[in-house]
Amino acid sequence: xxxxxxxxxxxxxxxxxxxxxxxxxxxxxxxxxxxxxxxxxxxxxxxxxxxxxxxxxxxxxxxxxxxxxxxxxxxxxxxxxxxxxxxxxxxxxxxxxxxxxxxxxxxxxxxxxxxxxxxxxxxxxxxxxxxxxxxxxxxxxxxxxxxxxxxxxxxxxxxxxxxxxxxxx
Amino acid sequence: xxxxxxxxxxxxxxxxxxxxxxxxxxxxxxxxxxxxxxxxxxxxxxxxxxxxxxxxxxxxxxxxxxxxxxxxxxxxxxxxxxxxxxxxxxxxxxxxxxxxxxxxxxxxxxxxxxxxxxxxxxxxxxxxxxxxxxxxxxxxxxxxxxxxxxxxxxxxxxxxxxxxxxxxxxxxxxxxxxxxxxxxxxxxxxxxxxxxxxxxxxxxxxxxxxxxxxxxxxxxxxxxxxxxxxxxxxxxxxxxxxxxxxxxxxxxxxxxxxxxxxxxxxxxxxxxxxxxxxxxxxxxxxxxxxxxxxxxxxxxxxxxxxxxxxxxxxxxxxxxxxxxxxxxxxxxxxxxxxxxxxxxxxxxxxxxxxxxxxxxxxxxxxxxxxxxxxxxxxxxxxxxxxxxxxxxxxxxxxxxxxxxxxxxxxxxxxxxxx
Numbered sequence: 001x002x003x004x005x006x007x008x009x010x011x012x013x014x015x016x017x018x019x020x021x022x023x024x025x026x027x028x029x030x031x032x033x034x035x036x037x038x039x040x041x042x043x044x045x046x047x048x049x050x051x052x053x054x055x056x057x058x059x060x061x062x063x064x065x066x067x068x069x070x071x072x073x074x075x076x077x078x079x080x081x082x083x084x085x086x087x088x089x090x091x092x093x094x095x096x097x098x099x100x101x102x103x104x105x106x107x108x109x110x111x112x113x114x115x116x117x118x119x120x121x122x123x124x125x126x127x128x129x130x131x132x133x134x135x136x137x138x139x140x141x142x143x144x145x146x147x148x149x150x151x152x153x154x155x156x157x158x159x160x161x162x163x164x165x166x167x168x169x
Numbered sequence: 170x171x172x173x174x175x176x177x178x179x180x181x182x183x184x185x186x187x188x189x190x191x192x193x194x195x196x197x198x199x200x201x202x203x204x205x206x207x208x209x210x211x212x213x214x215x216x217x218x219x220x221x222x223x224x225x226x227x228x229x230x231x232x233x234x235x236x237x238x239x240x241x242x243x244x245x246x247x248x249x250x251x252x253x254x255x256x257x258x259x260x261x262x263x264x265x266x267x268x269x270x271x272x273x274x275x276x277x278x279x280x281x282x283x284x285x286x287x288x289x290x291x292x293x294x295x296x297x298x299x300x301x302x303x304x305x306x307x308x309x310x311x312x313x314x315x316x317x318x319x320x321x322x323x324x325x326x327x328x329x330x331x332x333x334x335x336x337x338x339x340x341x342x343x344x345x346x347x348x349x350x351x352x353x354x355x356x357x358x359x360x361x362x363x364x365x366x367x368x369x370x371x372x373x374x375x376x377x378x379x380x381x382x383x384x385x386x387x388x389x390x391x392x393x394x395x396x397x398x399x400x401x402x403x404x405x406x407x408x409x410x411x412x413x414x415x416x417x418x419x420x421x422x423x424x425x426x427x428x429x430x431x432x433x434x435x436x437x438x439x440x441x442x443x444x445x446x447x448x449x450x451x452x453x454x455x456x457x458x459x460x461x462x463x464x465x466x467x468x469x470x471x472x473x474x475x476x477x478x479x480x481x482x483x484x485x486x487x488x489x490x491x492x493x494x495x496x497x498x499x500x501x502x503x504x505x506x507x508x509x510x511x512x513x514x515x516x517x518x519x520x521x522x523x524x525x526x527x528x529x530x531x532x533x534x535x536x537x538x539x540x541x542x543x544x545x546x547x548x549x550x551x552x553x554x555x556x557x558x559x560x561x562x563x564x565x566x567x568x569x570x571x572x573x574x575x576x577x578x579x580x581x582x583x584x585x586x587x
Contacts, residue, residue, distance in 0.1 A: 059551030059580055060508075060541040134543035135466030141539060142467055 025167070028092025032163055035085040036156050039077050046073035063127035063141060070120050070148075078113060081159050082106065089167050101166035108162025115151030119144045196265075201273035203342065204351030205266060208394040209408050210318060210358040212258035212283045217244070217251040217266075217276070218394035220345075225269040229253065234261035234277060241267075248391035258283035259411070276355035279317050282411030287451065287563040290410045291315055293357070295556035296322035296364070296458070296504020296529030302554070304349030305575030306531040310556045311352030312577070317410060319357050322504030322528060323364025323421075323458030325393065330369070332381055337388035345392060360408050361393040362418045364458035364505055365475075373425055373475060382423065405437050407444055414561045415450040417441060419457045425480070432480035433487075442490045445499065451563040452498045452587065460503040461488070462514045462525045463546070468538045476505075488519035500559075500568060500587050501525035507536040509555050509572050511583055512547030524587055526570060528557040549581055 051066045086102045122144030129137025203220040217229045221244070229251035232239035244251035244266060256262060259282040266273040282288050293316040295306060310319065328340035344350055365372040368385040377385075390402050395418075398406050404420040419441065424434035433441065445453055461477040461484060464470075477484040491499055501514060501523065507530045514520030527550075535552025542550045553574050560569040567584040574580050 055535070055552065059553040061539050061552075063539050066539065130540050130543075133545065134540065134547065135468075138467040138540060145539075 024092040024094070026092075028089045028096070028167065029160075029164055031088040031091040032085055033160055035088050036081070036159060039080045039085065040152075040156060042080075043073040043077045046076065063123070063130050063137070067120065067123040067127040070123060074116055074120055078116075081109070081155075085159070086163060086166075089163070092167075096167060101163050104166030105159055105162035108158040108165070109155055112151045112155035112158055115147060116155060119147030119151055122147060196274040197271040198274075200268065200271045201266060203345045203392075204355055205264070205273050205276040206354035206394055207264065207276055207278035207358045209360060209396045209406070210278055210281045211254075211408075212281050212411075214252065214254040214256050214280060215262075215278045215358050216394045216396060217242075217253060217264055217278075219244070219249050219266045219273050220342075220392075221247060221249045221266065221268060221273075223268050223271060225271070227266055227268045229264055229266050231256070231262050231264040233257070234263055250394055256280050259286065259288060274351070274355060277314075278358040281317070281409060282413060284409070284411060284449075286411040287413050288411060289563075290317050290413045290561040292318050292320055292414075292416070292454070292559045292561070293556055294320035294322060294502055294528040294559065295531040297324040297507060297533040298344065298350075298529075298531045299324075299327045299366075299533045300344045302532035302534075303575060304344075304347055304532050306554050306556050306573075307349040307353045309573060309575060309577040310531075311349065311354075311356040313356060313558075316357045316558070318360050318408070318416070319353065320416065320454075320456055320502065320528075321359055321361040321393070322456060322502065323362055324366040324504065324529075324533075325361065325363070327366045328368065328385065328388070329366055331385070334384040334387060337384050338391070341388055341392040359393065359395075360416055360418055360456070361395060362404055362420060362456050362458050363389055363393075363422060365422060368422070371475065373422060373427075375425070375427065386423070399436075399440065405433075405440060407448075409448075409450060410561075412449055412451060413563050414452040414454060415444070415448045417444055417453065417455045419455060421458045421477075430480055430482050432477055432483035438483065438486065441487060445491060445496050446494050450498070452500065452561045452568060453496070454559070455499065455501050457501060457503050459505045460525060460527060461501050461520070462503075462512060463516070463520070464542070465516075468540060485519045488514065488523060491523060492519065498587050499523060500585060502559075503527050504529045507533050508541060508550050508552045509557065509581075510542045510547050510550035511570065511581075511585065512542060512549075516546050524585055526557065526585065528555070528572070530554055531556060549583065551580055553580055555580060 047066055047069045050069045054062050054065045086098050089096045089101055122140050126137035126140030126144055200223040201219050206218040207215045209216050221227050227244040227249055228241045229244050230239050230241045231253050242251045242253050258280050261279045263275050263277045265275050293310050326340050326344050328337050331337045331340050367389050369377050386402050396406055397403055407415050407417045409415045424437055425432055459476040473479050506527055509527050511526045514523035514525050531554060555572045555574055558571045567586045570585050571579050571582045
């Protein structure tokens with residue numbers, strides 16, 4: 001739920017809760033943050049489900065299944081964040097410039113997005129190496145998982161900060 | 170135990186009461202809340218156990234499966250033990266405890282084959298039974314009628330957080346009250362060791378207080394019957410099944426000396442080395458709650474200090490001893506990892522010709538590693554809840570191992586050349 005916390009902090013810092021007539025804008029920020037939460041949970045489910053199905057069938061995890069699922073989940077999450085979530089700012093009423101919101105947000109999230117892509121690449125490489133010999137790909141798997149955790153968290157936080165800045169412009 | 174004609178007559182009458190009705194119709198779970206168990210079978214008997222909550226004199230009645238001829242022995246204590254001897258080797262027996270007009274449920278055990286004989290021996294094995302997880306595996310294993318004994322590799326209960334004797338007893342009582350535990354414990358003789366969770370999570374020798382360890386040890390011995398040929402409340406011992414197999418139960422936890430780098434005490438190490446070298450059995454199974462195999466990969470490295478690998482001198486000493494003495498037929502059997510697997514103990518160095526299998530978890534989450542042991546060192550692994558069945562046929566060059574899940578379905582079958 002940290003996207004909601006970030007949004008509360010941003011709004012508190014900007015006086016968004018007290019400013020007259022800002023209720024709609026605050027609602028829009030929370031709608032976006034809610035969208036971030038939902039998209040993150042959906043991404044986790046998209047990665048977890050195939051891994052779980054494989055485990056129930058084979059009795060063991062298969063890193064390549066999870067890594068491949070991550071590619072799809074990350075792609076969908078990026079698309080949802082870029083194309084869909086900025087539209088939620090319309091919930092604040094008026095005529096928001098969604099294009100500008102999207103543009104500013106992208107400037108904030110492009111590096112974490114690249115970090116996420118590199119981390120998933122590491123996970124894919126590690127998974128492939130594990131196929132050949134147990135243990136051979138585990139350094140890559142550990143580095144990829146650490147990078148993914150960090151970059152994904154940054155991606156979510158900065159998408160909120162960036163879209164917030166774009167919306168206010 | 171030799172019996173007079175009068176003793177046999179009395180015992181026969183008791184057994185008839187127990188089995189055929191009269192005043193003793195149904196088991197009394199109030200007086201015997203944890204069922205019954207047997208343990209450490211010998212050619213002439215076994216150790217019999219129950220928890221008795223009554224006040225009358227207690228005795229165990231034992232009769233051959235399918236026969237009316239019975240014998241009885243006195244049992245003592247609230248966590249009551251009775252040692253029955255003088256029975257026929259390699260024979261199935263039933264037993265129950267009787268006190269006044271109350272009786273326990275029935276259990277069964279098979280006496281071990283006599284030395285000099287080499288019948289096929291079948292053993293079950295599992296580890297890690299955490300309350301709150303389904304106990305289906307225990308139920309399926311307890312439905313078996315063909316297992317000569319069942320090896321409990323530790324973490325039979327999770328007593329984490331307990332400190333006093335009463336708390337440890339409660340940690341045992343809750344799971345042992347379940348039908349699944351009681352069915353397994355009544356179905357055949359147990360051969361048990363412990364792991365960390367019988368004391369505390371991550372316990373490994375000196376990181377609990379002596380008082381806490383004493384309480385945990387007492388509760389363990391109260392609930393897991395076993396012979397103590399090497400001293401009071403000393404876990405390590407062996408159980409022999411004729412010339413077919415000898416099971417060495419190792420205490421992998423309480424005798425560690427981290428400062429000296431010793432995983433087992435010198436006394437235990439000497440006992441294990443001498444026992445393996447002297448055993449005439451075709452197969453020697455070493456029950457070590459924590460694996461001895463090398464898991465030299467980054468995902469398993471952080472926990473290295475908790476297992477044999479963290480004590481390289483002890484590990485090398487026992488593995489080199491087996492190799493140098495040319496001791497054949499050794500299979501290491503372990504639990505703890507929440508995964509089942511089979512493989513070589515090492516890829517190179519000491520243990521490269523040795524084999525280890527992991528059994529269980531019976532009722533636990535699977536190992537959380539995203540990648541499980543595989544080739545070239547390991548041939549198979551699984552995180553499904555399971556118990557293993559080992560068929561030890563001295564006429565065959567290998568041990569047939571099967572892992573079965575909570576539905577009784579075989580999830581893997583392997584021939585283990587040892």
